[in-house]
Amino acid sequence: MSTPANAPAVATSPSKGLEGVIAANTRLSDVRGDVGQLIYCGYDINELAGRVTYEEVVHLLHHNHLPNARELADMKATLVGFRDLPKGVIDIVTKLPKDCPPMHALRTGVSALGCYDTTADDDTMDAQRRKALRLIAQIPVIMAYFHRSRQGLSLVAPDPHLGEAANFLWMVDGVRPSAEKESTMDMCYVLHADHGMNASTFSARVTIATLSDMYSAITTAIGTLKGPLHGGANEGVIKMLKEIGSLDKVDGFVHECLAQKRKIMGIGHRVYKVLDPRAPHLKRMAQLLSSKLGEPKWIQMSERIAELMLKEKGLHANVDFYSATVYYSLGIPTDLFTPIFAIARTSGWTAHVLEQLADNRLIRPQSVYTGQVGLKVVPIGQRG
Helix, strand or coil: CCCCCCCCCCCCCCCHHHCCCCCCCCCCEEEECCCCEEEECCEEHHHHCCCCCHHHHHHHHHHCCCCCHHHHHHHHHHHHHCCCCCHHHHHHHHCCCCCCCHHHHHHHHHHHHHHHCCCCCCCCHHHHHHHHHHHHHHHHHHHHHHHHHHCCCCCCCCCCCCCHHHHHHHHHHCCCCCHHHHHHHHHHHHHHCCCCCCHHHHHHHHHHHCCCCHHHHHHHHHHHHCCCCCCCHHHHHHHHHHHHCCHHHHHHHHHHHHHHCCCCCCECCCCCCCCCCCHHHHHHHHHHHHHHHCCCHHHHHHHHHHHHHHHHHCCCECHHHHHHHHHHHCCCCHHHHHHHHHHHHHHHHHHHHHHHHHCCCCCCCCCCCCCCCCCCCCCHHHCC
16 A cells, blocks of 8 residues: 655654544643542532432532532522423423333434524524423433323423422432432432533534534434443443343353453443542442342342452443442443433533633544555456
8 A cells, every 4th residue: 555745744643533632722621540530620529429419510510619509599590480391392201112112212212302403503692592491301301201102191290399300200200319319319429410521522522613503412322322332331231131031141151251251331431540430329229229228139239249340350330330239229221321321421521612602612533544645546347
C-alpha cells in the first residue's frame, strides 16, 4: 500500500476507544478512577448519597450549587408542572408493540416529544433550560405509560404530591411506594445522575455541538446507553444470576467463565482501577432489601462472585453489579433496569448539553486512514 505525497502527517497514532483523550472541560462531575472517587460539582458522592434527594442533585448539576429550601421547592414545582405528555406522544408509546424493548420505546418517545414542542428549535438558553427540565420530568412518564400499556393496564396519572422517584414507582405499580422503597429509588437516581465523559454523555455533547436540538441530543444519549457495554450491563447481571441459579454453583460458573475468557457482567470498569465508589451504597441497599424480603440468594451469589473476581483477577464490582439486585428486589422488571438508568442520567445529560452550548465548538475529531490509495477504475466487464 502506497501513501500519496500530499497526505497530511499524523502526529500520533490513534487511541483506541479514545482512551486517555480529553474531550472537554467540565464543572459537572469528575471520575477519579485511580482512587475510586466520583465528584458532582465539588461534592464527593459519599457526601451526597443518603443526604440529598435527586431533585437537589438536579439543581446542583444545573445551577452549580445545592438549593436552599425555596430553590428546592421551585425545582420540585417546575418538574411537577412539566410531567404531562402531549396526547400524540401518549398515543405513540401506548400503541407500540407489546414486545418492543423498553429502551426502543423510550428512544422513540423522546424523539416524538421534539415533534410536539413548538420550541424544539428555539436556541435561546432560557428555552434550552426549560426543555432540559421538561425532559427530566417527562422521560419517566413515557416509560411508565409504555410499561402499563404493554401489560394491558390502565395508565396511572402523575401525582403532583410525589417526588420524582416516588412518582415513577407510583406510575409503574399503581401503588404508593413505601418510604423505604422511595428512598432506595431516590438514592439510585442520585448515584446514577452523572458520571464524567461516559459514552452516552459524550454522544449527547457531540450531537448538540452541531447546534442540533435538545431532543436529538438526548435521543442520541439514550441510544448510546442502550448498549450492553454501557447502561445495558445491569440487565445482564440479573440474567447471569438466574443462569447460575444458586449459591453452590457460583464457583463453577466463575471458573468456567475465566477459563473460556467470558465476561462477567458487572465486574470491572473502564475508568475505575479500584472500587467503584457507588457500589458500596448499592451493596448495602441490596443486603437490606434481601434480608427484609426473605430472598437472600441474589446478594449472596453476588457477593461470592465479587469475592472470586477480586481474588482471581483483581477486578472490583461496579455500580451495575449491585443496582441490578436492588431493582430486582424492588420488584422492577429486568428490562426496565436500563430505562431507570436513563431516567436518572437525564439530569446529567441535559446539564452537559447546556454546558456544551454555553461555550460551543463543533466536535470533529480526525481519523487515521488505513485503506489503499491510487486505485484505478476498471471497466465493469473486466472486473472479477
